[in-house]
Amino acid sequence: MKTAHISPYEPQAIEPKWQRIWEERCQNDVREDPARQKFYLLEMLPYASGDLHVGHARNYTLGDVIARFRRMRGFNVMHPMGFDAFGLPAEAAAIQRGTHPQDWTEANIANMTRQLHRLGVAYDWSRVVDTSSPEYYRWTQWLFLLMYRKGLAYKKEAPVNWCPFDQTILANEQAEGGVCWRCGTRVEQRLVNQWFFKTTAYADRLLEGLDRLPGWPERIKTMQRNWIGRSEGVTFSFDIPAANASISTFTTRLDTVYGVTFIALAPDHPLLERLLEGNEHAVQVRRFVAEIAGKTELERTQMEKLGVFGGVHARHPLTGERVPIWVTNYVVSSYGTGAVMGVPAHDERDFEFAHTHNIDVKTVVVPPNDPSFVARDMPYVDDGVLTRSGEFDGLTSADARRTIAEELIERGIGEETINYKLRDWLISRQRYWGAPIPIVNCPEHGLVPVPEDQLPVLLPYDAPFTGTQGSPLENVPSFVNTTCPQCGGPAKRETDTMDTFMCSSWYFLRYLSPHDARAPWERDAAFYWAPVDHYIGGAEHAVMHLMYARFFYKVLHDENMVPADEPFTRLFNQGFVLGENHEKMSKSRGNVIGIDETADRYGIDALRLFEMFAGPPETDYPWSTTGIAGATRTLNRVWRLVLTHINALRNPPTAAAANGSADADLRYSIHSKIKQLTDEIGDRMHLNTCIAALMTLLNDLEAYAERHEDASKSATFAAGLRALVLMLAPFAPHITEELWERAGQMRSVHLEAWPAYDESALARSLIPYVIQVNGRHRGTIEAPPGSSQDAVLERAKDVPTVSAQLGGKTVRKTIFVKDKLLNIVVG
């Protein structure tokens, strides 16, 4: 093969060239087309942090390959991109460097936009959104008002993480370990008036919806189920005669109720003060409560189980026994009723507590096969059969739970209850860089929503965001002081901004009509495009973003603004790109590989090809400098092969196979690869094996060209070149477009149809049969498909390595798998 006179492959020249042309042609812009099947592909929008690295590139390339493939398969593909632009990092950077959050964010978006263009991803750039722009957050505020109108947004006083140094509230995830992520100060629990969304009202629907999402990873659904934490049980009361009160408890194990030997109260239980009146233990209890109050809930969960006797007894509603009440550190007031019936024999925690405080352990449930069982060294927490439980003895746990519940309900002291771990979503943030909450406080009318025609409530550019003066907007009089929309009298605005997760809970709908000034999105557009068919993003958003977005979507479905009640049909969590040292890529480790430096050196197509080839999309893999060099080498080989035989693409030969079996073999290779990629990209998405298949096809084509001087005149070879370029196009869009143009094609390679495979090319006259003796591979023969067992056996006996194993032994049986294998069992 002559390689002379072929221009060198120069990605640095052709990549910007095609990016410019695609942009000028608006080649990737889409619109609704009822005649075609839609496909909405989305990657989670990035936070506007400023710089993209090869991990982002992997994520977006994966989406791009699937989107381009779908487009070539005839789908009308929506593939947009945007920026999650509000948030604390912008404010932190502002405080640190003295730049304004808006300027910092804008500069970052400009840089990231440049880098995203550079990646060659086929986004519809006319739809880009910036969640910090007034055109966008106007609708975030509008959606807040929708929630408010529906009674799903409310304000209440609640304990939150407060950093005394930064003078601000922190989200749970920013106060991990009980310290402020920014300054390391220990956070305090503080009661603050906060805005919440009533996510708990949707708890059951959020749970049930997961069962209708077969396209989601099981582990993400499990995480959401755990987070929602639905549990069914019974709430019933214990009377406290001495205090003339009663204490309500929740349990899922009513079958163990006869084993109650104490009641455990949360230290901040509302009834506690009443129990302590005239109680000789009061001093001790108060000292204990004060000690615990100094700890956050998180710290409490990490301590050993402590408690003091409360000085009073309750009356067991079924046995009438006196049950001591203890105040403990292991019961939390925020779940259930803040009081727990203590059953040491059948609960790990109660057992541990009872053990250290010398409380009775009363076994009331025994394993079915061990009636004399006694919980001595460890509790028995499984279901079993009841004993020492009065009239309920002999019932199974399941039956007992039902029967005892009926009894309590009948007597009017109990009711069936469902509890959730899920709590309402706290959306207030005392920060500057977020969307202001569109509510006005009027001395006459209380909380008054800002009328929709007055949106957006603009974030003032000038605000003292020092990070130490509390909420910055509080200190901007021109913002705070306003008039009541209802009476026109003087009033004050809410100075909190909204959690940025609100911005990202609906952005995928804004993409559908990003410039609409009358509505957050056009209903028709939503009913055409939604839901998102394929959502790609990291698993770190398993609960937060994905739960919030599902909540929003269900509310919007109730409003008939979207066509269904689940926003993301298929969810895919891609793996990370690790550093070359197999460690997580991070600035502090100094192993971050940037997009620009990589593109300059190897080209974007090589980056894309390497990242899709290095491993299956869901697993982590390390960066490899030699690996990407290998991708460049592969592209170089494609370049030379195609240009050497460019005439075969320019004027495809029509002559039938000229080289007999070589052509048939090549044809088989071509069509099997087309079939493999077609099935794989559409379904399992193991793009690494797709690229391996393309490399094999490249090897086969090169070998053919090497052996046949007149390769360019073979119709089969020409078809192979064509298939190679078309199938490589989603992976390496620039080089394929350039080759396509040089082949004299008038249309973009990316608007061509995906090649079709021919079943007849996959049928072979001879196929390999594996011959085993006693299950071990001893040889291979070639025979026609559909050969009989006897025919294969006859042929197999002639294979020396097989006959050597058969020598002198009796054939006991043979196992024959049609078109595949013959196993001869001898002994």
Place this chain on the structure above:
RNA sequence: GCCGAAGUGGCGGAACUGGCAGACGCACGCGACUCAAAAUCGCGCGAGGUCACCCCUCAUGUGGGUUCGAUUCCCACCUUCGGCACCA
């Protein structure tokens, strides 16, 4: 502690429903081209035995099991990674 995922050459990985373990690539070695190097191309490349060739044995974290046959299914254990962790 509980739940889940994963362990395959020097490295990334392949083998999709049990049927030729190591596709494809990287690294490495040898050779061709070259004054030389780079680039490129060709050949080799799990371990051991025998080595002229054929071939044989062992090998998919460890130990068992099911099966004619196990990287694949089952049981136990080890390691790694993720999630949950007093939710009554």
